[in-house]
Amino acid sequence: MSTIHPISIRDVSKSFGKTHAVQNVSFDVPEGRIFGLLGPNGAGKTTTIRMINYIIQRDSGSIRIRGEEVGPESQRLIGYMPEERGLYKKMKIGEQLIYLARLKGMGKEEAKERIRYWLDRFDASDWHQKTVGELSKGMSQKIQFISTILHDPDIFIFDEPFSGLDPINSELLKEIILEFRSRGKTILFSTHRMEQVEQMCDDICLFNRGRVVLTGNLREIKKRFGENTVLLEYDGDGSFVDALEGVRINNRSTNFAEIRLLEEQDPQELLRTAMAHARIHKFELVEPSLTEIFISTVGEDQVRKEELV
Amino acid sequence: MNWKQIRLVMGREYITRVKSKGFIAATLLVPLGIVAVYGIGIFIALWESDVSYEIAIHDRTEVMVDSLVALDPELYTDFSDTPVDSLRTFVQSGAINGFIVIEEENITENRPLEMIYDGSGGLTFLSSVRDDMRDLFREERLRRAEVSEEIQQIFTTRIGLDSRILTEEGEEKQDDTAFFSIIGLAMGGIIIFSIVGYGGYLTRGVIEEKTNRIIEVIASSVKPIELLIGKMLGVGSLAITQIGIWLVTLLVLMASAAPIAALVIGMMEDRTVTTEMAQQELPSFMMIPEIEASLVIYFVLFFVTGYFLYSSLFAAIGAAADSETDTQQLALPITAPIMISYFILLQAFQNPDGMLTVVSSMVPFFAPIIMITRLAIGEVPFWQIALTLSLMVLTFYGTMLLSAKIYKVGILSYGSSAKFKDIWRWLRQ
Numbered sequence: 252m253s254t255i256h257p258i259s260i261r262d263v264s265k266s267f268g269k270t271h272a273v274q275n276v277s278f279d280v281p282e283g284r285i286f287g288l289l290g291p292n293g294a295g296k297t298t299t300i301r302m303i304n305y306i307i308q309r310d311s312g313s314i315r316i317r318g319e320e321v322g323p324e325s326q327r328l329i330g331y332m333p334e335e336r337g338l339y340k341k342m343k344i345g346e347q348l349i350y351l352a353r354l355k356g357m358g359k360e361e362a363k364e365r366i367r368y369w370l371d372r373f374d375a376s377d378w379h380q381k382t383v384g385e386l387s388k389g390m391s392q393k394i395q396f397i398s399t400i401l402h403d404p405d406i407f408i409f410d411e412p413f414s415g416l417d418p419i420n421s422e423l424l425k426e427i428i429l430e431f432r433s434r435g436k437t438i439l440f441s442t443h444r445m446e447q448v449e450q451m452c453d454d455i456c457l458f459n460r461g462r463v464v465l466t467g468n469l470r471e472i473k474k475r476f477g478e479n480t481v482l483l484e485y486d487g488d489g490s491f492v493d494a495l496e497g498v499r500i501n502n503r504s505t506n507f508a509e510i511r512l513l514e515e516q517d518p519q520e521l522l523r524t525a526m527a528h529a530r531i532h533k534f535e536l537v538e539p540s541l542t543e544i545f546i547s548t549v550g551e552d553q554v555r556k557e558e559l560v
Numbered sequence: 561m562n563w564k565q566i567r568l569v570m571g572r573e574y575i576t577r578v579k580s581k582g583f584i585a586a587t588l589l590v591p592l593g594i595v596a597v598y599g600i601g602i603f604i605a606l607w608e609s610d611v612s613y614e615i616a617i618h619d620r621t622e623v624m625v626d627s628l629v630a631l632d633p634e635l636y637t638d639f640s641d642t643p644v645d646s647l648r649t650f651v652q653s654g655a656i657n658g659f660i661v662i663e664e665e666n667i668t669e670n671r672p673l674e675m676i677y678d679g680s681g682g683l684t685f686l687s688s689v690r691d692d693m694r695d696l697f698r699e700e701r702l703r704r705a706e707v708s709e710e711i712q713q714i715f716t717t718r719i720g721l722d723s724r725i726l727t728e729e730g731e732e733k734q735d736d737t738a739f740f741s742i743i744g745l746a747m748g749g750i751i752i753f754s755i756v757g758y759g760g761y762l763t764r765g766v767i768e769e770k771t772n773r774i775i776e777v778i779a780s781s782v783k784p785i786e787l788l789i790g791k792m793l794g795v796g797s798l799a800i801t802q803i804g805i806w807l808v809t810l811l812v813l814m815a816s817a818a819p820i821a822a823l824v825i826g827m828m829e830d831r832t833v834t835t836e837m838a839q840q841e842l843p844s845f846m847m848i849p850e851i852e853a854s855l856v857i858y859f860v861l862f863f864v865t866g867y868f869l870y871s872s873l874f875a876a877i878g879a880a881a882d883s884e885t886d887t888q889q890l891a892l893p894i895t896a897p898i899m900i901s902y903f904i905l906l907q908a909f910q911n912p913d914g915m916l917t918v919v920s921s922m923v924p925f926f927a928p929i930i931m932i933t934r935l936a937i938g939e940v941p942f943w944q945i946a947l948t949l950s951l952m953v954l955t956f957y958g959t960m961l962l963s964a965k966i967y968k969v970g971i972l973s974y975g976s977s978a979k980f981k982d983i984w985r986w987l988r989q
Contacts, residue, residue, distance in 0.1 A: 306776065323562060331780040337775070338772065339768075340768075340772060351778075354568055
């Protein structure tokens, strides 16, 4: 415990009435990395994020930002984009951004300068006098990013950042997140779509039903689970896939299957079975996907699959 | 509590609203309305003084006509030598407005007089002619009955009733009860209007932040209580700005009404008319009332405490509701006391010292409306004012605590409006 992490959470719990939204959650977000908070809808991710942002208060435990308990001071160190995004509809973009930056403690002139920089960068230089009502959805999403990053904090928190984004803004956001990491900033984001973000995260924390089920470095976790997943592409009758035993099929379409081998199954045996039934285009042994890791960690009967999509 | 944040929130609330088209329109339209009332008032006052009527008196008794003409030479003219048929044609051609034929029987036998006229003048005109006739015919009969001068005097006098108020300090002063009743009613009315109107602004503002979903962004920078106080102060300043503009307009108009009227009359009638003369022509509501400074201070005091007492609750309603249509039911616990104070106000206006009025003027939720009316109309013991204000401040503290709790939870619950059951649960959390 000698290093001071940007975000450090210990034994945090939060209940709403009889609902235990978050129970005994602990994890650390290391400096200069991208940290993924993963789990199905309703797992407690947003509640945790709101507590880190000091929007709601924890019932017990400790949440430290750079070693200090969260509070009005820590709010200024964080750039936060909530899942429910929004701006003032009738307020001019320029005034609105200045207001939001000043609430984060920035000076007026400095804010103006930063706004000019970011509007230019997002090809939005002439939006200053416009209101959000006049902008398209994609355009207002850009303004939302700018409002989050304007005060140039060292820690960014994005709650489900990719949901509802158009493809262009999705790419833009990914680009910015990677750029921030290369500048040494710490990024935490949550998502319920695990595959979408696998490439981006350095570390992850898996949530299920208000508890942390797995946390750590993504590479190490994957390595620990071993290369025991088969990606299979084929032509012909795929019904043999359903007949396989000692496996779990996670991702299946007409000509494709992602098959996790359980109980020390021999991949060569599977290949032989497959060749006997269909024409094989691709057979690859890989590390399991995050979805598979999640399922095998919490147990198949604990997961409602539709929540993971 | 970070006052810098509160100031930022307050500034935004104030500036975005002050610049909005709706606010500018409302702020300008009301003074325009007042100007229109004044313009019409001056116009009517001048118009009225221009009109004169002419009634021909055909007196066959020869005893009445002189006193009538002496009474009002412009109105009554002696036409006793002109035949009645000619008088008819005069009325038809518009040369005179009408005529009255007086005969001996009208004096001796109580036979009603008859006026033949063109129908102009209206009720006021008719009743003034009737009054003149009654007075003069009564005098004539008294004279014929040879009643002494003294008794004639008795019949003509009408006793007046002047009232003066004796204060506790033993001074006598002018009794303006009627006038100040109106002022009290107006002050109570303004406070009701303001609490409901500006409270509504707050409710809608909070709902807007919820439906826009910007509230979570704001909540990641500002404490809910700071946001709440900032909003209350912002809308409060807006109220003071708007009402201030209206009052200044009203005062300027009141101050300039008489001089303008004097100028206009002077130009129209080509003579010098002093302001004092013009003042006689204008209706009294157009003049600057002489209101004691203390009443103005009390008004501001009760306006401000009343606004704060209610405004946090209006914000809490906005936080609990998910859309504007859902606010009505939630607002009931707040609108009910305002409605009740409205009815008490109507009572207080007529009977400012009644038990109901006195007691309710000290109940914090009624006080801003009822106490100011009592203060305007009559004397209120200082201990009652002090007690009421202290109770209001205490209640404000209570409503603020209550609202802050509802607000804090409410702003982050999206999806559906809270029921009273939910709010109760939030309060106990």
